[in-house]
Amino acid sequence: MDDTVLLTGAGGRVGTAILADLAAAYDWRLLDRDPPTDESAYPGEFVVADVNDEDAIRDAMDDVGAVIHLAGDPRPDAPWKSVLENNIDGTHTVMQAAVDAGVEKFVFASSNHAVGAYETDERTPDMYRPHDDFRLDGTxxxxxxxxYGVSKATGETLGRYFHDMHDLSVVCVRIGNLTKDHPPKDYERGQAMWLSYRDCAHLFDRCLQADYDYEIVYGISDNDRKYYSIDRAREVLGYDPQDNSAEFADD
Structure with a gap:
């Protein structure tokens, strides 16, 4: 990927993880609605804009070859008005601008909350433990x-639409529990869906480098405890995670 990569929501936690390892790997254009406190800390051009500002988003797409779309309201308890405006309308605005600009690849940051209701009382807590073979695989x-999960599921469906109708290559990453240092030692669910910063950066790097049509993959590390399968991410993207929450868990 030699063209510019647009990273929306660059100032958030996922953007921080990506840039920590990949700052020098791409020609970045970074977009966030909040101006950075220290712009020199970010690689590339920094654009201050809201994802629903159509003119600003179209300008930001100039000479862009790929988009990593992280921007949105990240709160699991966010109200409907906010997720509608920021997560659904905003995602549509960015995807439409990407198609109009001839962008080749679109990486959408989905979430474990898109499938949170699979964690029923009948399955938990066993599904968080190594002996359990229940897996979600993206199909x-x-x-x-x-x-909030509704908004992420809607983003996945928008990606399907823009792929089928406009031939945009889209991968949706259902991100697990991203933490910088280690997963919570006494929280089984957090260990089962843990994603390290290192593996996060590697996964999004593979999303930029691999060839695909439309995919939904899970973004977690190679944990002993897991109820998300990472087989599709390995097969299609070449994902090779290095971390495992078991290294940090209490006995």
Missing amino acids: ELPRPKNV
Whole structure:
């Protein structure tokens, strides 16, 4: 990927993880609605804009070859008005601008919340433990249990639409529990869906480098505890995670 990569929501936690390892790997254009406190800390051009500002988003797409779309309201308890405006309308605005600009690849940051309702009382807590073989692999239908999850499932469907109708290559990454240092030692669910900063950067790097049509993959490290399968990410993207929450878990 030699063309510019547009990273929306660059100032957030996922953007921080990506740039920590990949700052020098791409020609970045970084977009966030909040101006950085220290612009020199970010690689490339920094654009201050809201994802619903159509003119600003279209300008930001100039000479862009790929988009990593992270921007949106990240709160699991976000109200409907906010997720509608920031997560659904905003994602549509960015995808439409990408198509109009001839962007080749679109990486959408989805979430574990898009499938949160699979964690039923009948399955938990066993599904968080190494002996359990229940796996979600990306072929299942979304089952959100909050409107934030609804917004992420809607983003996945928008990606399907823009791929089928406009031939945009789209990969949706259902991100697990991203933490900088280590997963919570006494929280089984957090260990099962842990994603390290290192593996996060590697996964999004593979999303930029690999060839695909439309994919939904899970973004977690190679944990002993897992109820998300990372087989599709390995097969299609060449994902090779290095970290495992078991290294940090209490006995």
